[in-house]
Amino acid sequence: MTNQNAKNRRIFGRVPVILVAVLAALALVLAGCGTDEDDGTVTMARANWNSGHMQAAIYAQLLGELGYEVSDPAENTRDPNGFYPALASGQFDLWVNGWFPLHDIYLEGERVTGETLELPIEPVGYQVRSGALQGYMIDKATADAMGITSMSQLANASVARVFDHDGDGLADLIGCNDGWGCQTVIDSHIADLDWGDNVEQISGDYNSLVAGVRESIAAGEPVLFYAWTPNWTYEVLTPGEQVVWLESPVLDDEEGTTEVRGLRGCASDPCNLGWAVSSIRAVGNEDFLDDNDAVRRLLEVVTIPLEDIAAQNAKMAAAELGYSESQINADAADWIEANRDTVDGWLATARG
Structure with missing residues (x-):
């Protein structure tokens, strides 16, 4: 198109260039990368948009109830540009903030680098399906x-x-x-x-x-x-x-x-x-998921109503003095208890 503003051209080029460099490097190392056998730990990340933070805390707490030692997702807050390459290399095991088809670009190496990369990344379940x-x-x-x-x-x-x-x-x-x-x-x-x-x-x-x-x-x-x-x-x-x-x-x-x-x-x-x-989905490292069937089964069944997410987001927005991590974790715990019967069914399914 004509009359494209210089600012737009700078913005347009930034993300793909970063992804090309990172994913091209990953292509050289992925054959030797992967997660270890099931050791009872989960390294979670979360997105850097706060509308997804309660959901990350819910999953982390559910994984804890399942018996896993789970890293604090708040300590691994990333944008998609940083998360997906780190997930593929085994630095992280999963997050629950995938948006598809919006995030397809991070899964399909050919769209980013011009060549097909077999990235060990797998969307699992539907936290919010087509909503x-x-x-x-x-x-x-x-x-x-x-x-x-x-x-x-x-x-x-x-x-x-x-x-x-x-x-x-x-x-x-x-x-x-x-x-x-x-x-x-x-x-x-x-x-x-x-x-x-x-x-x-x-x-x-x-x-x-x-x-x-x-x-x-x-x-x-x-x-x-x-x-x-x-x-x-x-x-x-x-x-x-x-x-x-x-x-x-x-x-x-x-x-x-x-x-x-x-x-x-x-x-x-x-x-x-x-x-x-779009659908909001968990996304995991395939090696980790293959070694942790209970985690995969849990991710496959968890759903969170859109209205519950929106209500908590509005609560965060109304907080004049900001919203702390402890408040987010409390919201997640309250949601789990309010849906205890359903949650216990999910956990039973995950345990097999």
Whole structure:
């Protein structure tokens, strides 16, 4: 595409270059890597988005009940860029924050390096099956005033400039952290979709960026941002009231359904978000899973309702003084006790 902003080009190149270097190195060592025989320990990591932290604590506590000594996931917080190569090399045994198909790029070496790498990584079970949404939102006031319902309308430069806050003539799309899969996908959208010439992604700490989104909306200023569920933003920025979803064209190679029925805050039903509806899954090192059948069986059966995740995320967001690890662990323990009968069934299945 033409008129691609230099900032976008820098952002676009960063993640794949890192992955190419790391995964190419892994290709040389994976044949000799792997986890040891079952020694009763699990080394867990967790994602660096806090909307997945309670779930990591739930799994860690369940593995503890199963009799394993589990590392504290909070001590191994990673972005996907750092986690998946470390998982493949055996540094970690698992995490429970995989988003698929968004994270397919980390499993399929050919898409990253140009060659096929047999990475010993395996998604297991469905914490949330086909319930995790992603897409683009704007403030409702601007949507109503200008009749904006689709990202394609930003192909009109005059419409896109409404969301330009740094004066370069391009709409500022509040996006994802460096190293997140969604950052790469947004860059692909900017490069290949009809609205991309007039939009640039603003990357940084997502929670801080969305705090700025809330301030802009409160001040009556137009704002364009990436959003996902489950996430605390969905609780404090109510679709259909403060914000609306925008439809978007779909990349030719997008896998999975991108249409969502009955989506509050979207002008169309079904609403085509342009992003595949995702499933949240545990992901483990294959050698570790093969040596630990009980862990595999547990990961296969655990599910956590989307509404429970959203409620805890909203609780974190409402905490004025921040939210501690002890509070997250307490939320996980409370959830387990509230679902004790179901949990005991999972543990029985895992024990075989």
